[in-house]
Amino acid sequence: MPRGRVASMAVMTADPELDAAIAAVEDQFSVLFNRARTVWSESAKRVHPDLQPAGYKLLSMIARAGETNAHVVAEQLDMDKSAVSRQVRQLEEAGLVESRVDERDARARVLVATPAAVERLHAVRSRNQERLRSALEDRSVDDLRVVADVLRRITEG
Structure with missing residues (x-):
């Protein structure tokens, strides 16, 4: 095995080609997730110099x-409520999020991105989408739909 490679601990099936293809997908997901962390970090800094990737x-x-509210954020991002509270406080201090009284339930609070935050996020997302477009523009629309469908099946599954 090449140096630096971790031996696969996957259960081998009767189809070694399928096993190898799935292992290759897993390897590429690892690369993709590492790249996503880098992009989140860079994007966070572009929105605000003190913003961390989790805050982004x-x-x-x-x-x-x-x-939305902090409970929904914690649930959807699978984060501890105290971590969400800290991040929200930092976002508020940076002028990126406002906490308002919920119009439907005056006892509750809702979180809203400020116009400045929305503008900065839009600029960052546009740049990120340009990167993605450059990487994928030579693919057919049908290929891209297949990729999107495969990703959806993986995330649902």
Whole structure:
């Protein structure tokens, strides 16, 4: 085995070609996740110099939702409520998120991205989408739909 490679601990089936193909997909997911962490870190810094990647993901989710609450954020991002509270406090201090009274339930609070945060996120996402477009623009629309479908099946599954 080449140096630096971890031996596969996968259960081998009767189809070695399928096993190898699945292992290759797993390897590429590892590379993709590492790259995603790097992109989140770079994107966070572009939104605000003190923003951490976790804060960027949280802010992105709040902006996508329009408004949400800390409980929903914690649940959807699979984060501890105290970690979400710390991140929200930092986002508020940076002027990126506002906590408002929920119009439907005055006892509750909702989180809303500020207009400045939405503008910065849009600029960062546009740049990230350009990178993705450059990497994928030579593929057919049908190929891209297949990739999207495979990713959806993996995430649902």
